Amino acid sequence: MLVVADVSREDDADAMVEAAIRAYGRLDGAFNNAGIDGAFESVAESTVENWDRVTDVNLKGVWLCLRAEIRRMLTSGGGSVVNTSSTGDLVGMGIGLSAYVAAKHGVVTEDQIAAMQPINRPADPAEIAEAVAWLLSDRASFATGQAWAVDGGLVASSPRRQSPFRRLNRTVTALPVTVGSAPIDSRRAQP
Numbered sequence: 001m002l003v004v005a006d007v008s009r010e011d012d013a014d015a016m017v018e019a020a021i022r023a024y025g026r027l028d029g030a031f032n033n034a035g036i037d038g039a040f041e042s043v044a045e046s047t048v049e050n051w052d053r054v055t056d057v058n059l060k061g062v063w064l065c066l067r068a069e070i071r072r073m074l075t076s077g078g079g080s081v082v083n084t085s086s087t088g089d090l091v092g093m094g095i096g097l098s099a100y101v102a103a104k105h106g107v108v109t110e111d112q113i114a115a116m117q118p119i120n121r122p123a124d125p126a127e128i129a130e131a132v133a134w135l136l137s138d139r140a141s142f143a144t145g146q147a148w149a150v151d152g153g154l155v156a157s158s159p160r161r162q163s164p165f166r167r168l169n170r171t172v173t174a175l176p177v178t179v180g181s182a183p184i185d186s187r188r189a190q191p
Helices: 011-022 048-075 098-114 125-136 166-171
Strands: 029-032 078-082 147-149 179-181
Touching: 011 048, 029 048, 048 078, 048 098, 078 098
Parallel strands: 029 078
Antiparallel strands: 147 179
């Protein structure tokens, strides 16, 4: 299925989700991966046009798609959404990409805000096992040196973030589990 859309436009984001539902009957999962670099320019030389275009696609576009996806998933029993950010949100990619880095930081914050509505139940051991199984698999060969919170959104809605759900956080019984990963790449194993 191919849908041509400008994710920075509300009507296009909504239409894209609706097209997926027409094609597949429902929306169980979504991957928001659209993004642009924009012009390479210092903050002093940057233009409003570049800032607006980059943040419209990389931040507002993710939010528009996420909103449309969540709205439809809530009417059909739920689903999962994955949003791509960048290493730029973790390490602040140098000079010349301020709009890009700011937008990618925003994507992480959008994810945390969406996760501030915890599942409000303990983790099923099978859910933790699935995360561990993936981390142990060859499919996780590039995921390394990270702490993974498999906790139903508990960490993202931590009171230290001044969440509007602060009272709810104190009663959440989700089991916070952090899984570390250091995959072994068998393709590079020494004899």
